[in-house]
Amino acid sequence: MRLLVLGGTHFLGRHVxxxxxxxxxxxxxxxxxxxxxxxxxxxALHGDRDDPAALPAALDGWAPELVVDTSCQTRAAADNAAAVLGDVAGHAFVSSLNAYRDWPPGPVRGEDGPTWDTDEDGYGQDKAHAERVLGAAVGDGFVTARAGLIVGPYDPVHRLGWWLERIAAGGRVVVPAESWDQPIALVDARDLAGWLVEAAERGLSGPVNTTGPAGMTTLGGLLATCREVTGGDAEWVPVPDADLLAAGVEEWVHLPLWLQAATARTAWDVDTGRARELGLPSRPVRDSVADTWAWLQQSGRPTPRPGRELPGLPAALEAELLAGR
Ligand SMILES: NC(=O)c1ccc[n+]([C@@H]2O[C@H](COP(=O)([O-])OP(=O)(O)OC[C@H]3O[C@@H](n4cnc5c(N)ncnc54)[C@H](OP(=O)(O)O)[C@@H]3O)[C@@H](O)[C@H]2O)c1
Incomplete structure (x- = not known):
């Protein structure tokens, strides 16, 4: 069938x-x-999806039957796609768990929780807006994938990538003490991508929490897998949440995947029963880690997107946290 990927050159969209x-x-x-x-x-069709004239001009009469949208980040991008792409057999839209008004901290029980419904801009608010306008335009056959943490080769966000590089470098590595045994979940971009294409083909409808099964690993388990895969001699130095916060360590940003324990317990508690019923696969964590490491070694650290920085613990902050431990 004629399948249009809105996006498609970077990470998830490339896999789609x-x-x-x-x-x-x-x-x-x-x-x-x-x-x-x-x-x-x-x-390759080109244009800026924030411009209402760009998509019709690029399509130039080519009528997609299926759409997978990995690139929607603004309300205009959603409105412009909704105006042109309503008449398709299947449309898989990549949203986020952030579309839920109460996540984080969550937990997320099924897909019925309230989503954002305000005029205020913001990542989750804009994704929720997009779900509404695109859902209204497409009707049956519109499936919205509320993704959690996405990992895998070509990942420009560099969260797992930072841990891989840091652990490969070896020595004493700051790890969050209370979160070591915290169950976490992630989805490999290749698993999600294949499922999105099939979801569009099957004309699935409605929201789906598209992440791995809760507790598929723990944060400590993931980091230990990084050490095993990279062969580094990293020695874990557990630092309590209170000390991380007092030193100015920002959750998720300076220590990717770290949320303080009170938030982490519910934020990682996401019911993915519908995703499992609808066949979203979940490959072994070790495969995702090993393939991301192989890609990173070949391609080098990704270039940050304009106006963004890659995550990671600044060296001075790391030295401060390690001193005296
Ligand atoms: N990473 C995570 O853990 C995570 C978690 C939850 C949800 N998500 C969602 O998952 C999706 C992941 O996307 P990805 O970056 O991997 O997808 P991608 O489709 O591989 O890359 C983003 C694409 O969007 C294009 N793009 C950016 N701005 C554009 C514009 N104004 N007009 C037209 N095209 C534009 C980029 O190409 P050009 O730059 O050449 O335009 C690029 O091809 C996103 O929707 C994200 O919100 C991610």
């Missing part, structure tokens, strides 16, 4: 385009053309 090509679709990607080219075999 690859999966769609492997499944025999005629694939086009729509991007501004600044983040590189799509996988070979996909047709």
């Amino acid at each position: 385009a690859t999966a769609a090509l492997e499944r025999g679709h005629e694939v086009a990607t729509f991007t501004r053309g600044v983040s590189g080219a799509p996988p070979a075999g996909a047709r």
Whole structure:
């Protein structure tokens, strides 16, 4: 079928385009053309999706039957797509758990919890707006994937990547003491991508919490897997939440995947029963870690997106936390 990826040249979208090509679709990607080219075999359409005229001009009469949207970040981007892409057999939209008004801290029980419904801009608010306008335009066959933590090769966000690099460098590594045994979940971009294509093909409808099964690993288990995969000699130095916060360590940013214990307990508690029923796969964590490490070694640290910084613990902060421990 004719499948349009809104996005498709960077990370999740690149895996979507690859999966769609492997499944025999005629694939086009729509991007501004600044983040590189799509996988070979996909047709590259260009334009800024915040501009209402850009998508119709780029499509130029090519009518997609299926859509997978990995690139929606603004209300205008959603409104413009809704105006043009209502008449499709299946549309898989990549949203986020942040669309839930009460997450974080959560927990997320099923998919019925309230989503944001305000005029105020913000990541979760904009995703919730997009779910509403695109859902109204498409009707049946609109499925919204509320993604949690996405990992895998080509990841430009560099959360797992930072831990891999830091652990590979070895020596004494600051780890959050209370979160070591915290159950966490993640989804490999390749698992999610293949599922999104199938979800669009099947014309699935409604919201789905698309992350791994709660407790598929723990934060400590993930970091131990990073040490095993990189072969580093890292020695864990557990630091209590109170000391991390007092030193100015920012949750999720300076120590990727770390949330203080009170938030972490509920934030990682996400019911993915519907995703499991609908066949979202979850490959072994070790495979995601090993493949991300192999990719990182080959490609080098990703370039941060304009106006963003890569996450990670600044060296001075690390030295301060390690001193006297
Ligand atoms: N990473 C996570 O853990 C996580 C968690 C939850 C949800 N999510 C969601 O998952 C998705 C992941 O996306 P990804 O970055 O991996 O997808 P991607 O489709 O691989 O990359 C983003 C694409 O958007 C294009 N783009 C950016 N701004 C554009 C614009 N104004 N007009 C047209 N195209 C534009 C970029 O190309 P150009 O730069 O060339 O335009 C790029 O191809 C996002 O929707 C994110 O909100 C991520």
